[in-house]
Amino acid sequence: MTRLVLILAALLSAVPAPAVTTAAKKTAKKKPRKKRVRVAVVHVSPVVRGAALRAISERTARPASVLEGAGALVPFFEQLSHPPETGSLHILQYGDSHTASDDWANQLRQDFQAKFGAGGPGYTLPGHPFLGYRRFDSHGSNSRGWYTGGIVTRKDDGIDGLGGISLTARSADETVTLTVECEQLELHFLRQPGGGQLEFSVDGAFVATVDTDGESAPGTYQYAATPGVHQYTLRTLSAAPVRLFGWVAQNQAGVTYETLGINGAQANLILDWNPDVLAAELTSRDPALIVIAYGTNEALSRTWTPEGYRAALTEIIRRLRATIPVASILLVGPPDCEHRLRGRLAPFPHLDQVIEIQREVARDNGCAFWDWRAAMGGPGSVRQWVQAGLGQGDYTHLTGAGYRTIGGTLFEDLMEQYNRFVAIRAEGTHGQ
Numbered sequence: 001m002t003r004l005v006l007i008l009a010a011l012l013s014a015v016p017a018p019a020v021t022t023a024a025k026k027t028a029k030k031k032p033r034k035k036r037v038r039v040a041v042v043h044v045s046p047v048v049r050g051a052a053l054r055a056i057s058e059r060t061a062r063p064a065s066v067l068e069g070a071g072a073l074v075p076f077f078e079q080l081s082h083p084p085e086t087g088s089l090h091i092l093q094y095g096d097s098h099t100a101s102d103d104w105a106n107q108l109r110q111d112f113q114a115k116f117g118a119g120g121p122g123y124t125l126p127g128h129p130f131l132g133y134r135r136f137d138s139h140g141s142n143s144r145g146w147y148t149g150g151i152v153t154r155k156d157d158g159i160d161g162l163g164g165i166s167l168t169a170r171s172a173d174e175t176v177t178l179t180v181e182c183e184q185l186e187l188h189f190l191r192q193p194g195g196g197q198l199e200f201s202v203d204g205a206f207v208a209t210v211d212t213d214g215e216s217a218p219g220t221y222q223y224a225a226t227p228g229v230h231q232y233t234l235r236t237l238s239a240a241p242v243r244l245f246g247w248v249a250q251n252q253a254g255v256t257y258e259t260l261g262i263n264g265a266q267a268n269l270i271l272d273w274n275p276d277v278l279a280a281e282l283t284s285r286d287p288a289l290i291v292i293a294y295g296t297n298e299a300l301s302r303t304w305t306p307e308g309y310r311a312a313l314t315e316i317i318r319r320l321r322a323t324i325p326v327a328s329i330l331l332v333g334p335p336d337c338e339h340r341l342r343g344r345l346a347p348f349p350h351l352d353q354v355i356e357i358q359r360e361v362a363r364d365n366g367c368a369f370w371d372w373r374a375a376m377g378g379p380g381s382v383r384q385w386v387q388a389g390l391g392q393g394d395y396t397h398l399t400g401a402g403y404r405t406i407g408g409t410l411f412e413d414l415m416e417q418y419n420r421f422v423a424i425r426a427e428g429t430h431g432q
Helices: 003-012 022-027 046-060 070-081 103-116 267-272 275-285 296-300 306-323 351-364 372-376 382-387 400-430
Strands: 089-095 122-124 139-142 147-149 166-169 175-181 184-191 197-202 205-211 217-224 229-236 242-250 255-261 289-293 328-332 338-341 344-347 368-370
Touching: 046 382, 046 400, 070 328, 070 368, 070 400, 089 103, 089 122, 103 255, 103 400, 175 242, 184 275, 197 217, 205 217, 217 275, 229 242, 267 306, 275 306, 289 306, 296 351, 306 328, 306 351, 328 351, 351 368, 372 400
Parallel strands: 089 255, 089 289, 122 255, 289 328, 328 368
Antiparallel strands: 122 242, 139 175, 147 166, 166 242, 175 229, 184 217, 184 242, 197 205, 197 229, 338 344
16 A cells, blocks of 8 residues: 555544443533634645645655664663563653644554554543543543643642643542543552542442542552443542542553643653652553653744753653663654744744754663654645645644654654564574
8 A cells, every 4th residue: 555545544534532431421510611723724726735645645655764863762672572471561652732632642552552462541641631632542521620730821739640730629529530441440649648538430330439648649549440441430529639640541461652742831841740759650650662742832932942951851861761761762853833924934933953952862862863844854844734634724733644644654663673673683593
């Protein structure tokens, strides 16, 4: 199948919506509808669209890889080739709105799980914590009484768990649900002095009471799930404070690809998270690969400086390495982005510098780097992606089909290096 056919298939394909039971709809209190920001549609002729699609097809089918420093992925490749005998292998992806939408990450998730086994969703944020958060492999909801901490517009105490996001309730009968299929389920929360109790039920049937009272530290409740899709519900039992970090829904084997994106985020947001809580949560997940995918918001920021950005990226990597020293780290650069400046399209002002600093920090700190903009075709290529129907009219975000195309391209680059690793290791074994 040619690359053009694959892209056309991505344009036409519909991603199945997560299964939602009738009970799930009834359990969660309805939240007020929020006004969605509509992105302008760019209309082009069929001839222009066809030419743009063919050009992108030819470009993304090129043999040259834009993955740099692939040697840094050897520990990850080793775990892929020799998965754990018990338990799944975990990939965590941190990022901004490109990650929060779960589009290109979901393509990577599907590709990894098709090749190496489906480990389930892994870690998901609690409920539906902010507009724009999505997971294609599970569905979460929450009642109106929960407060979302950790988003860009709300500076809090940084105690927000693995994904930098938490839900807090201070009243009775507030609910959070998760609809998912898995073999093992965990609830991650903050244990705190005077913490409240939660009623945990499955498909409407009471199972247990979870007590969050205790010395301040991350807490976990584990449940052995039964086969099939189930709706898991938490309900607060009093006005005592309860803070939720997220769920873990996984299988006993296979790969999980866990997206931890926050709309509007820059990489330095991670430095505001409580380091002890983050370290405990990271240790619990024990990822084989950590993907760091920021840069779009930095490239447009008025307060951005190259010195501050380099220092922040370096410190983030240092903290991750100090906690999970054997995990591979992959930095993913931002896509090609443009905005309207005095009525004309212009590149984001710091985009060149952001990409170059990411490349240098990755090289200096033993990380791999994947140049998303180069994979699209370089500076100015976003216009062609918009013409092809693969980019949105804001010239910053891609469409679902565009994201799936990029996710597939990154997976192919990773597998090219993985296959090379396997071949070299086999030659070494035979030569002994």
